Amino acid sequence: MKKIFLVLILGYAYTAQAQYGYGDSQSRRQNQMMQTEQKAPEPNFDVERYIGIVNYDIEKAAKKSSIKLTSKEGQEFSRVLTKYNKDIKDITRINTFVLRSTKDMVENYQKTVMKTGDNSSQKKVMTTMSENLKPISEILKKEDRELDKTIKALLSEKQYKKWIKYNRKIYKVFPKEEE
Structure with missing residues (x-):
């Protein structure tokens, strides 16, 4: 019973890590993308x-x-x-x-x-x-x-x-x- 419990807990932990990324690196990458300022395109009137x-x-x-x-x-x-x-x-x-x-x-x-x-x-x-x-x-x-x-x-x-x-x-x- 203890072994089944241990396998279930490890399975849940592995699934959670796979779904939510590797810790904080994904959120850091999103913050970097948000901080880079995008320049407006040059006007081009046709x-x-x-x-x-x-x-x-x-x-x-x-x-x-x-x-x-x-x-x-x-x-x-x-x-x-x-x-x-x-x-x-x-x-x-x-x-x-x-x-x-x-x-x-x-x-x-x-x-x-x-x-x-x-x-x-x-x-x-x-x-x-x-x-x-x-x-x-x-x-x-x-x-x-x-x-x-x-x-x-x-x-x-x-x-x-x-x-x-x-x-x-x-x-x-x-x-x-x-x-």
Whole structure:
């Protein structure tokens, strides 16, 4: 009976040690992790994503839309996206200064807010940003409407739905036709 008691006590002690770690070392490790101060990430404002600039990977877009690039429809799809990508690159290149200055302005604002905690000038920054980017966004809306109209005429209804689903995943939204 004494031997059974001894085995049970040793079994419980062994289980308790296995479950709760080796004494104090685990709690020390947790304290060290809590004491290390984490630095906030640097602001990184993606202007292109904000206004909807997307350069398509033609093969991936065709695959996601269930289009075979070797078919006549696929070749036309490829031609349309190639033209669109070229036009978007030209628009981006022409407006590089505006895009870069807007990005710098927003990032500087975010840095000052992180340092001081004062975000009273947020409305001013947002209005300035929208004024700077409005002409570019208007041109992009026009290009997007043309692309959407062409793609809609080119693809079947099922393929067009997949195309729209793919665009939502890459954060691209086509503007609605204005009546």
